Every structure is written in C-alpha cells, then in structure tokens.
Amino acid sequence: MNDVxxxxxxxxxxxxxxxxxxxxxxxxxxxxxxxxxxxxxxxxFPFYWMINSSLKTLDEYRMSVPTFWPHKVMxxxxxxxxxxxxxGKLFVNTVIVGVVSTILSLVITVLSAFAFARLxxxxxxxxxxxxxxxxxxxxxLFTITNYGTVTQLGWTNTYTVxxxxxLVSVFYIYLLRQNFLQIPNELYLAAKVxxxxxxxxxxxxxxxxxxxxxxxxxxxxxxxxxxxxxxxRLVANxxxxxxxxxxxxxxxxxxxxxxxxPVQMAAVALVSLPLFLVFVFLRKYIMQGVSRSGTxx
Amino acid sequence: xxxSKHQWKAWIYLAPAIAVLLVFTVWPIFNTVRMAFLENYSGxxxxxxxxxxxxxxxxxxxxxxKRFISCLKNTMILCVLTVPISTILALLIAVGLNSIKPLQKxxxxxxxxxxxxxxxxxxMVFAAMFNIVGAFYGTENELxxxxxxxxxxxxxxxxxxxxxxxxxxxxxxxxxxxTVYIVWNALPFKILVLLGGLQSINKQYYDxxxxxxxxxxxxxxxxxxxxxxxxxxxxxxxxxxxxxxEYTSIVGIFGENMGPADDAGRLNTMVGFIYDSLSTNxxxxxxxxxxxxxxxxxxVTLLNLYVSKKKVHY
Numbered sequence: 001m002n003d004v005x006x007x008x009x010x011x012x013x014x015x016x017x018x019x020x021x022x023x024x025x026x027x028x029x030x031x032x033x034x035x036x037x038x039x040x041x042x043x044x045f046p047f048y049w050m051i052n053s054s055l056k057t058l059d060e061y062r063m064s065v066p067t068f069w070p071h072k073v074m075x076x077x078x079x080x081x082x083x084x085x086x087x088g089k090l091f092v093n094t095v096i097v098g099v100v101s102t103i104l105s106l107v108i109t110v111l112s113a114f115a116f117a118r119l120x121x122x123x124x125x126x127x128x129x130x131x132x133x134x135x136x137x138x139x140x141l142f143t144i145t146n147y148g149t150v151t152q153l154g155w156t157n158t159y160t161v162x163x164x165x166x167l168v169s170v171f172y173i174y175l176l177r178q179n180f181l182q183i184p185n186e187l188y189l190a191a192k193v194x195x196x197x198x199x200x201x202x203x204x205x206x207x208x209x210x211x212x213x214x215x216x217x218x219x220x221x222x223x224x225x226x227x228x229x230x231x232x233r234l235v236a237n238x239x240x241x242x243x244x245x246x247x248x249x250x251x252x253x254x255x256x257x258x259x260x261x262p263v264q265m266a267a268v269a270l271v272s273l274p275l276f277l278v279f280v281f282l283r284k285y286i287m288q289g290v291s292r293s294g295t296x297x
Numbered sequence: 298x299x300x301s302k303h304q305w306k307a308w309i310y311l312a313p314a315i316a317v318l319l320v321f322t323v324w325p326i327f328n329t330v331r332m333a334f335l336e337n338y339s340g341x342x343x344x345x346x347x348x349x350x351x352x353x354x355x356x357x358x359x360x361x362x363k364r365f366i367s368c369l370k371n372t373m374i375l376c377v378l379t380v381p382i383s384t385i386l387a388l389l390i391a392v393g394l395n396s397i398k399p400l401q402k403x404x405x406x407x408x409x410x411x412x413x414x415x416x417x418x419x420x421m422v423f424a425a426m427f428n429i430v431g432a433f434y435g436t437e438n439e440l441x442x443x444x445x446x447x448x449x450x451x452x453x454x455x456x457x458x459x460x461x462x463x464x465x466x467x468x469x470x471x472x473x474x475x476t477v478y479i480v481w482n483a484l485p486f487k488i489l490v491l492l493g494g495l496q497s498i499n500k501q502y503y504d505x506x507x508x509x510x511x512x513x514x515x516x517x518x519x520x521x522x523x524x525x526x527x528x529x530x531x532x533x534x535x536x537x538x539x540x541x542x543e544y545t546s547i548v549g550i551f552g553e554n555m556g557p558a559d560d561a562g563r564l565n566t567m568v569g570f571i572y573d574s575l576s577t578n579x580x581x582x583x584x585x586x587x588x589x590x591x592x593x594x595x596x597v598t599l600l601n602l603y604v605s606k607k608k609v610h611y
Contacts, residue, residue: 032393033397035390040407043411046423046426047410053425063443064443108317111311119307120307124307136595138587138594140587141590142321142322142329143571143572143575144583144584147575149321149324164321165321167317198306227415229416230544248418253552253553261428261430275413279409279410286412287489290412
C-alpha cells in the first residue's frame with residue numbers, strides 16, 4: 001500500500017516538473033520572438049518613415065502630432081523630386097558607369113583568376129601574396145596619389161575617371177580564384193588533351209561553373225557604383241558626369257532646419273528603389289557574396 | 298605543366314590587372330609615403346617646379362593640429378561605442394534567429410535589408426527622423442513646427458524632447474544619433490556572418506549539454522560563444538577597420554558640414570580630415586594623416602588578433 005502511494009507522488013512530481021519546464025520553454029520562446037520582432041520593427045522603421053513622409057503634403061508633414069499614414073497621398077512629390085534632383089540624368093550616368101565598369105572588371109577578374117588558379121608561372125605565389133597584402137591598406141592612401149594621377153592624365157570630369165581606377169579588385173580576384181580552384185584540374189587536363197584552347201575552356205567550363213560567384217561580383221560592383229560618393233565628388237562632380245549619390249546630396253544640401261522633407265524623402269525613396277529591387281530578386285547572390293567575404297579572414 | 302609557352306601566356310592573362318594595379322595601387326603606396334616625408338608637400342606647387350626637403354614635419358604638424366585631434370577623438374569614440382553595441386546586438390539576434398523555425402527566413406531577410414542601402418540616402422532619412430523642423434538658430438521666438446518622430450516618441454512616453462542635430466545641439470546628442478545610425482548600418486553584415494557560424498556548429502555539442510542538464514546560460518557561455526569565437530573575432534576586427542574609416546554616414550546625416558549648423562566640422566573624422574587636406578592641395582599633410590590612419594588600423598588589428606589568439610578556439 002505504502003509503496004504504491006509513494007510512486008504516485010513521484011509521478012505527480014515528475015508531471016509538475018515537466019509542466020514547469022514546458023512553461024519556461026514557452027516563455028523563453030515568447031521572449032525570443034518578442035525580441036526579434038521588436039528589433040525587426042526598429043530595423044524597418046526608417047524605411048517605413050521614408051515612404052510615409054514621401055507621400056505627405058508639406059503641411060501634413062509639419063503637423064506637431066505626426067500621422068502614421070498620409071491623409072492625402074501625394075504621388076506628385078515623386079515627380080517634383082525627380083525634377084529637383086535631375087534624377088533622370090543621374091540614373092543614366094550611374095548606369096553607364098556601373099555597366100561599363102562591371103563588364104570590364106569581370107573580364108579582367110576572370111582572366112587574372114584563371115591565371116592564378118590554373119596556369120603555372122614563376123613568382124605566382126609571391127605575386128598573389130603581394131596582391132592580398134594590398135587589401136590591408138586603407139583606400140584613402142591610394143586616393144591621395146590617384147587624385148594627382150588622374151588630374152595629370154586630364155581625366156577629371158570624364159566617365160573614364162569613374163571607371164578605370166577601380167577596375168581591379170584584389171578581393172574579387174581572390175574570390176573567383178578560390179571558386180576556380182574547386183573545379184577539378186582533371187577537367188582542364190582532359191580539355192588540353194582534346195586540344196581545347198584555354199580561352200574556350202574558360203568560356204565553356206569555368207565560367208558556367210563559377211556563375212554564382214560572377215553574379216555576386218556583378219551585383220556588388222553595380223551596388224558599388226550606385227553607392228560611391230567620395231571619389232566621384234573629388235574628381236567628377238560636374239553636371240554631365242555626376243553620379244546618383246552625389247546628385248542626391250547636392251540637390252538636398254540642407255539636412256537640418258526647415259527642409260521640404262516630403263520631396264527629399266521621395267528622392268531618397270527613388271534612389272533606394274533599385275537597390276531594393278536588386279535585393280528582392282537577387283538576395284541569394286548578395287548574401288552569398290557577402291558571407292563568403294566573411295570567411296576570407 | 299610548366300613550360301615557357303605557359304609562362305608567357307599567364308602574363309598575358311594578368312597584363313590588364315597588373316597594368317591597372319601598378320598605376321592605381323602600387324605606385325600610390327610609394328608615392329604617398331614619399332609625399333608624407335616631404336615637408337609641406339603640395340601637388341600644385343610641385344607642378345610649378347617647387348622642391349621640398351625631406352623630413353617628418355608633416356606628421357608633427359598633423360599631430361599638433363587641433364582639428365586632427367578632434368577628428369581622431371570622434372573616430373575613436375564612434376568606434377568604441379558602435380563596435381561593441383553592434384556586435385552584442387548582432388550576436389543576440391543571430392542566436393535568436395538560429396533558435397526559431399517559423400518566421401526565421403522572413404526575419405533574416407528583414408535584418409539583412411539595411412545592407413543594401415545607400416548610406417547617404419538613408420542618412421537623410423535618419424536626419425529627418427531626428428530633426429526639429431523649424432529650428433534654425435535656436436532663438437526663443439522661433440516657430441517649431443514639428444519636433445521630429447523620435448522626439449514625438451520621447452514625448453509620448455513622457456520625456457522631454459532633445460535637440461539632436463540642429464543648431465545648438467550638444468556633442469553627446471550628435472554622437473548618440475551617429476551611434477544609432479552606424480549600429481543600424483553595421484548589424485546586417487554581422488548578423489549574416491554570426492548566423493552562418495551558428496548554423497555550422499555541430500548539433501551534437503548541444504545534445505550532449507542537454508543530456509548533462511546544463512542551463513541555457515551555461516550552454517550559451519560555454520558552447521555557443523567559444524565555438525563562434527572565430528566569427529566574433531572576425532566581425533570585431535572588420536568592425537574596427539570600418540569604424541576607423543567612418544565618413545559617409547556622417548555626411549548622410551549632417552551633410553558636408555560634418556556637424557550641426559553652428560559648429561561645422563565638429564563630427565569630422567580621420568577620413569574626412571584626409572579629404573579636406575587633399576581638397577586644399579596639401580598632399581603632404583593628407584599623406585601623413587593617411588599613414589597615421591593606416592598605422593592605427595594596423596595596431597588595432599594586431600591587438601585584436603593577439604587577444605583573439607588567446608581567447609579564440611579554432
């Protein structure tokens with residue numbers, strides 16, 4: 001009799017412990033979700049505020065109690081933003097620079113990565129190590145001299161100055177070389193036996209296999225052109241060649257005081273939109289490129 | 298496979314890259330060092346035939362320059378504030394993301410979103426959020442039309458509005474705004490790297506710990522953090538390197554003024570100092586400042602590597 005009673009007691013205890021554990025687990029889960037969702041809302045808030053403000057009339061924006069959705073939706077802000085900042089011309093300039101520099105950069109990167117991954121030549125390892133070492137140096141150190149160089153070459157206020165100095169990225173060469181190295185050498189040797197030329201092999205085998213890396217490089221390079229600010233401002237800040245970021249900053253120099261924020265926010269939204277679209281459709285490649293840069297250390 | 302034909306071919310493949318690198322990467326390294334050690338070197342005067350004597354005057358002058366010291370201070374303060382805050386937040390978010398199933402993908406996407414933004418453009422959005430519209434010169438009889446959404450939120454919770462970035466704002470308020478913006482900007486990369494690291498940790502460690510009945514906190518401190526330490530070291534190092542090169546995020550919020558209307562240049566950074574020197578054709582001073590920046594980055598990186606060698610489990 002006594003034994004049986006003891007057993008039911010401990011069973012009850014066990015059940016109580018199990019319930020308590022479940023409650024703790026549930027609370028922790030709730031806490032985790034609450035934290036993540038609050039952080040996500042904070043991260044998203046500036047985007048929401050940008051769009052919300054860009055659709056308001058100036059009077060509504062200036063109301064002392066803010067409205068969280070415009071009473072009167074002002075699509076026309078976008079038209080005036082487009083006109084004020086001359087965004088059309090800026091878009092065209094940026095796309096020209098972005099596309100040309102991406103294509104040239106891809107060609108150079110593929111050729112160099114191929115040489116480092118597949119060809120044998122004297123001093124290969126030393127050259128490669130030397131290239132990697134330059135990645136440690138802050139870009140400003142190069143810019144000081146390059147500014148003088150391009151001035152002497154008479155390149156200021158041309159597309160050339162925005163494209164050529166940044167054609168070679170050691171990091172992209174490194175990234176692509178690592179990718180090329182993963183392709184088995186036997187394929188290359190077999191192609192050699194068949195009498196396939198290096199270029200044909202590169203085009204038919206290596207490039208298709210390394211396509212994800214090439215897409216990542218393309219996106220990062222285009223985003224670079226879209227977001228570059230310091231160099232263009234220094235060497236090509238004339239109306240004919242100005243890029244989008246500089247144009248945006250130049251068109252809206254006032255950041256504090258009484259600014260026509262709805263129009264300014266509409267311009268910001270227009271500049272952010274292409275990046276957002278790229279993100280939505282090509283997120284996988286961006287994240288791959290970025291995270292691979294994360295493992296380079 | 299090594300034969301003379303290949304040797305020759307490899308250099309052809311490398312030629313375009315090497316040509317560009319020689320002009321725009323290798324030559325600048327030597328030239329910038331040269332200019333740094335020529336007293337008061339100016340590119341403009343050099344083209345007019347002026348010669349400069351060798352010396353360390355540029356370095357001495359830069360270090361004595363009040364504005365450089367203020368730039369250095371700003372850069373250091375922003376680094377020391379933003380790197381730990383963003384790393385800890387990113388770690389918490391990554392661990393949180395790694396522990397959930399529903400909503401994981403969508404939350405992960407949201408947290409990555411700030412990475413694909415233009416730091417000038419979104420800086421303008423942050424400026425709008427903190428700006429007091431209508432305050433020009435901080436005088437009494439100004440008509441303040443709206444205090445900005447951040448101040449509205451503060452007032453909603455019963456606080457007093459703060460002059461964040463306008464005329465007459467406090468330095469600490471400016472730094473607070475910059476810290477918020479830089480952390481917001483720095484989170485996505487750190488979360489991506491840390492989450493990648495977490496997902497590659499072998500689940501068996503956790504199973505074993507659970508069998509032993511270890512507490513959550515213990516598992517976090519004894520398993521997650523040590524196994525994640527290479528990634529943590531990596532985001533801290535790159536965070537510091539990025540932090541020392543901070544510039545465009547400040548232009549985004551304060552414009553090229555680099556400070557509130559009554560104190561232009563108050564928030565200028567090392568990189569800003571270099572570009573200011575360059576635009577006044579003082580290449581010697583700019584080069585010296587760039588080399589000092591490089592030196593600081595090198596020391597901080599080596600220090601980080603030294604610390605992580607002791608703490609990081611590989």
